[in-house]
Amino acid sequence: xxELHDDxxxxxxETANKTRELIIETLLEAGSGHSAGPxxxxxxxxxxxxxxxxxxxxxxxxxxxxxxxxxxxxICPVRYVSMALAGYFPVSELKTLRKINSRLQGHPxxxxxxxxxxxxxxxxxxxxxxxxxxxxxxxxxxxxxxxxITSDGEHEEGxxxxxLMFAAKNKLNNLTVIIDRNNIQIDGFTENVMPLEPLRQKxxxxxxxxxxxxxxxxxxxxxxxxxxRAVFEKPTVIIAHTIPGKGVDFMEKDFTWHGKPPNKExxxxxxxxLRTLQGKIKSEHE
Amino acid sequence: MLNPYLKLNPKVFDKEVEQRAIxxxxxxxxxxxxxxNKDVVVLTADLSESTRTEAFEKKxxxxxxxxxxxxxxxxAIAAGLAVSGxxxxxxxxxxxxxGKNWETIRTTIIYNQANVKIAxxxxxxxxxxxxxxxxxxxxxxxxxxxxxxxxxVPCDAIxxxxxxxxxxxxxxxxxxxxxxxxxPVITTEKTPFKPVQTFWTSESAKCVIFATGHxxxxxxxxxKELEKEKINVLxxxxxxxxxxxxxxxxxxxxxxxxxxxxxxHQVMGGLGSAISEVLxxxxxxxxxxxxxxxxxxxxxxxxxxxxxxxxxxxAIKSAVRKVIKR
Numbered sequence: 001x002x003e004l005h006d007d008x009x010x011x012x013x014e015t016a017n018k019t020r021e022l023i024i025e026t027l028l029e030a031g032s033g034h035s036a037g038p039x040x041x042x043x044x045x046x047x048x049x050x051x052x053x054x055x056x057x058x059x060x061x062x063x064x065x066x067x068x069x070x071x072x073x074x075i076c077p078v079r080y081v082s083m084a085l086a087g088y089f090p091v092s093e094l095k096t097l098r099k100i101n102s103r104l105q106g107h108p109x110x111x112x113x114x115x116x117x118x119x120x121x122x123x124x125x126x127x128x129x130x131x132x133x134x135x136x137x138x139x140x141x142x143x144x145x146x147x148x149i150t151s152d153g154e155h156e157e158g159x160x161x162x163x164l165m166f167a168a169k170n171k172l173n174n175l176t177v178i179i180d181r182n183n184i185q186i187d188g189f190t191e192n193v194m195p196l197e198p199l200r201q202k203x204x205x206x207x208x209x210x211x212x213x214x215x216x217x218x219x220x221x222x223x224x225x226x227x228x229r230a231v232f233e234k235p236t237v238i239i240a241h242t243i244p245g246k247g248v249d250f251m252e253k254d255f256t257w258h259g260k261p262p263n264k265e266x267x268x269x270x271x272x273x274l275r276t277l278q279g280k281i282k283s284e285h286e
Numbered sequence: 287m288l289n290p291y292l293k294l295n296p297k298v299f300d301k302e303v304e305q306r307a308i309x310x311x312x313x314x315x316x317x318x319x320x321x322x323n324k325d326v327v328v329l330t331a332d333l334s335e336s337t338r339t340e341a342f343e344k345k346x347x348x349x350x351x352x353x354x355x356x357x358x359x360x361x362a363i364a365a366g367l368a369v370s371g372x373x374x375x376x377x378x379x380x381x382x383x384x385g386k387n388w389e390t391i392r393t394t395i396i397y398n399q400a401n402v403k404i405a406x407x408x409x410x411x412x413x414x415x416x417x418x419x420x421x422x423x424x425x426x427x428x429x430x431x432x433x434x435x436x437x438x439v440p441c442d443a444i445x446x447x448x449x450x451x452x453x454x455x456x457x458x459x460x461x462x463x464x465x466x467x468x469x470p471v472i473t474t475e476k477t478p479f480k481p482v483q484t485f486w487t488s489e490s491a492k493c494v495i496f497a498t499g500h501x502x503x504x505x506x507x508x509x510k511e512l513e514k515e516k517i518n519v520l521x522x523x524x525x526x527x528x529x530x531x532x533x534x535x536x537x538x539x540x541x542x543x544x545x546x547x548x549x550x551h552q553v554m555g556g557l558g559s560a561i562s563e564v565l566x567x568x569x570x571x572x573x574x575x576x577x578x579x580x581x582x583x584x585x586x587x588x589x590x591x592x593x594x595x596x597x598x599x600x601a602i603k604s605a606v607r608k609v610i611k612r
Contacts, residue, residue: 110369110398117369122393125362129394132366132374135351139327139372159390162359 001052001229004222008051012218015085016046017274020247022081022094024270027261030077030098033106036244036257037151038078040182043216044240045082048147051218052225057087060115066144067117067133071126072151072180073107074259079116080104088115124157126150127177131167134175145229149178153185156194161206167235168207176228177208177237180215182244184255199239208237215240247274288506289487293476298503299510305468308500309407311446312464313338316375319451320346326454327367329353329376331360336466337377337407357387364402365394373401373454380406380422380463384429391459396432399458403450404429410550411583411591412465412500418582427555429461430528437528439463439557441502442472445525448479465550467588469500472523481531484538486510486521492610494520494538495602497548498527498557501576504592505548508602519606527557532564539565544609545573548602550592553577572612574605 004012019042027033048068049055055065070079077097084091089103096102103113107121118129130148137144154160167175179199187193196202203210209231213220221240228236244258245251248270251262262270288294297303319326320342327349330339334352343350353360357378364374376383384391384404395402406425413421430437436456440446446464453460472485485502486495486509497505505521512519522538524530539545545565547558558575565571576597583591592598 118365119393119397122389125358125390125394128359128362128390129366129369131359132363132368132372133370134366135327135363136367136370136372139348140370159356159358159362162353162356163362166353166356166359166363 001226004051004219009219012046012050015050016042016218017247017277019046019078019081019085021271021274022091023077024262024267024274026077026081026094026097028264028267029095030261032098033077033261034074034259035261036184036251036254037072037075037180037182039248039251040215040242040244040246041075041078041149041180042246043218044149044178044221045078047218047221049082049086051222054144057083057115060088064142064144067130067146069117069126069130069133069146069148070108070120071148072123072154073120075151075180076108079108083115123151123154124159127160127163127167130175131163131172134172135170137174146175147178148175149180152179152181152183152190152196155179155196155199164203164206164208171233172235173232175235176225177235179237179239180242181239182242184244184258186258188255203237207234209234210237210239212239212241215242216246249273287487289484292478292483292485293474294485295471295474298470298472298506304471306443306471307466307468308440308443308446309338309464309466311440311443312405312450312462313341315447315450316342317345319454320349323373323454325371325373327351327372327374329360329364329374331355331357331378331383333378333407337405339377357383358390361387361390362394365398365400368395368400368402369398373403375403375405377405377407379408379420380425381408381420384425384461385422388428392432395459396435399434401457401459403453403460403462405462405464407464408466409463410465410499411578411595412467412469412550412588414467414588414591415585417585421583423550423552423578423583424555425463426527426551426557427559430555430560432459434458435528436460436526438526439498440525441499441523442469444471444473444475444477445479449525452479463499465500470503472503472506479525481526482522482524482534484520485523486519488518488520491518491520491542493544493546493606494522494542495546495548495606496522496524496535496557496561498524499550501548501550501597504597504599505602507599508606511599512603512606517606517610524557527560530560530564532568535561535564536569539569539571543571544612545571546576546602546605546609547573548576548597550597551577553579572609574609576602576605
C-alpha cells in the first residue's frame with residue numbers, strides 16, 4: 001500500500017462524495033434497497049477500491065489480488081458504485097440494480113458479476129468464507145490479504161463467533177475484519193435490539209487484535225489498515241465507527257433509513273445536499 | 287437371480303456375509319484422494335473418528351481442519367476454500383450438516399456452485415441406539431431440491447469408496463450419504479460404479495424394486511424370497527439420486543409396469559419422490575413406497591427398527607404383492 005498524500009486524500013474524499021450521489025441515484029432508480037449503510041460506508045469502500053486493494057478492475061480474477069469480502073450483502077449498492085467508478089463495469093449499468101436480467105442482484109451473487117468474491121445477504125457467513133480464503137492462501141504460500149466487511153448487527157449471529165474462534169485458533173494474520181459500527185439495524189438501535197457492547201472487549205477475549213477508528217475519516221481508516229497488516233500473531237478487527245446515512249442530513253443516524261430507498265423528492269433533497277457539499281458551495285456541482 | 291455381469295458378492299445371501307460400515311469406504315477414499323490430488327482438504331466438526339476422517343488427518347495434517355462443534359462455520363469455510371481452488375470435503379452427522387447448516391450451504395456453496403463435497407454421516411434409522419435426534423431421515427429431501435448438486439447414496443462400504451472418488455468428477459457441490467452400523471457387503475471391487483444398476487434380474491419380472499443405500503440388501507432378500515412364490519422382480523440399486531439416470535430407470539419400468547421404492551429415509555422427498563417425478567411425466571406406473579411413513583423412529587437395533595417401521599424384507603414383499611394386484 002502506498003503512502004496517502006494530501007492531494008490523493010482530497011481526491012478520495014471527492015470520490016466518496018460522488019459515490020454517495022450515485023448511491024442515491026441508483027436506489028431511486030431501483031425503487032427498493034438499503035440507504036443508510038451504503039452512505040455510511042462510502043468512505044471505506046472508496047479507500048479500498050482506490051487506495052488499499054491490490055486489484056485490477058480489467059482482470060477481476062487476478063490470482064494474487066487482495067480479496068474484499070462483503071459479509072453484510074445488503075449494503076451492496078455502495079460496493080456496486082465503487083466497482084463501477086473503479087472500472088469493473090460501466091457506471092450506466094448501475095441503473096439495472098434489482099431489475100430483471102441484471103448482473104447487479106439485490107444481494108450480491110458471486111456468479112453474476114466478476115469481482116464479487118462471495119454471495120452474501122444472509123448474515124454471519126462472510127468471516128467464515130474469508131477464513132477459507134485465508135487458509136487457501138497459506139496452503140499455497142500466497143501473499144494476498146483478505147479483508148472482510150461486516151455489519152455490527154450481524155454480530156448477533158452465532159456463526160460470526162464460531163468464525164472468530166477459528167481464526168484466532170489458526171492465527172490468521174492474513175485476515176482483517178472491518179465492522180461497520182453504525183449502531184443501527186432494521187428493528188432499531190443495536191443496543192436496544194440486542195446489546196453488542198462491550199464489543200472491543202469481546203474481540204479481545206476471543207484473541208483478536210482490535211483497532212478503533214472514525215470510519216468516515218479516510219486517513220484514519222487507511223492508517224488502521226497499515227497497522228493491521230503489521231500484526232503477525234493474530235487476526236485483526238477494525239471497529240469503524242460510522243454515521244449511518246452519512247452526508248444526507250435527514251437520513252443520518254435514523255434507523256428507519258436502514259432498509260428503504262429515497263423517493264423522488266427525498267432523492268432530490270439528498271442530491272442537492274451532496275452536490276453543494278453540505279451547503280459549503282452555492283451551486284450544485286455535477 | 288443376482289446379475290451375473292456385475293460381479294456382485296456371491297456370498298451376499300450367506301448367513302455369514304461380510305459386514306462393514308459404509309462410512310469406512312469414505313475414510314479409505316479420502317486417503318486415496320489425498321495422495322492423488324494436493325487440492326483435496328478435509329474439514330470436520332468434532333467428529334473425526336466417527337466420520338472416518340482420522341486417517342486423512344494423520345497422513346495430511348496440514349490439509350485437515352478441525353472446526354469444533356460449529357457446522358455453519360465449517361460449511362462457509364469450505365466455500366471460501368473452494369472458490370480459492372481447493373476441493374474441500376466437509377463431514378459431520380447429516381442432521382447437523384446439511385441439517386443445521388442448510389441455509390449456509392445453500393448460500394455459500396450451492397448458489398456459488400462451489401466444488402465442496404458434503405459427507406452426511408449417521409443417516410437413516412440404521413444409526414440405531416442414538417435415537418431419532420441423530421437419525422437423519424430427511425437429508426435427501428433437503429439436499430435434492432438444490433440446483434446443481436449431485437446426490438450419491440452408496441449401498442455398501444465398497445461402493446462408498448467408489449462414490450467418494452467419483453464425486454471429484456463433478457466440478458460442483460456433491461452430497462454423499464453414509465451410515466454408521468455395519469451392513470452386508472453387496473458389491474465387490476470388480477462391480478462397476480454406475481448411477482442405476484440392476485442387481486437382481488429376471489426375464490419375467492412383474493415389478494421393479496428401486497432401492498438405495500444399505501436397504502438394497504433388504505430389497506435383494508425380498509426378491510430372493512418372492513422368487514419362491516413365483517413372483518419375479520427386478521432390484522435396481524440407485525446409487526445416485528441426482529441427477530437421476532432416467533433412461534435406465536424408464537427401461538426397468540417399461541419391462542415391469544409396477545414399482546416399489548425402498549429407502550432408509552422419509553418417504554416424502556427422497557428416492558421414491560424422485561422416481562415418481564420421472565414416472566409421472568414419462569411413464570405413469572403404480573407405486574408403493576417403503577421408508578419412514580411421516581414419523582420419527584426411536585432408539586433400537588437396526589433389525590428391530592426396520593421391522594417395527596415396516597421397512598424389512600417382509601414389508602417389501604407385502605408392498606410388491608399389493609402393487610402387482612392393482
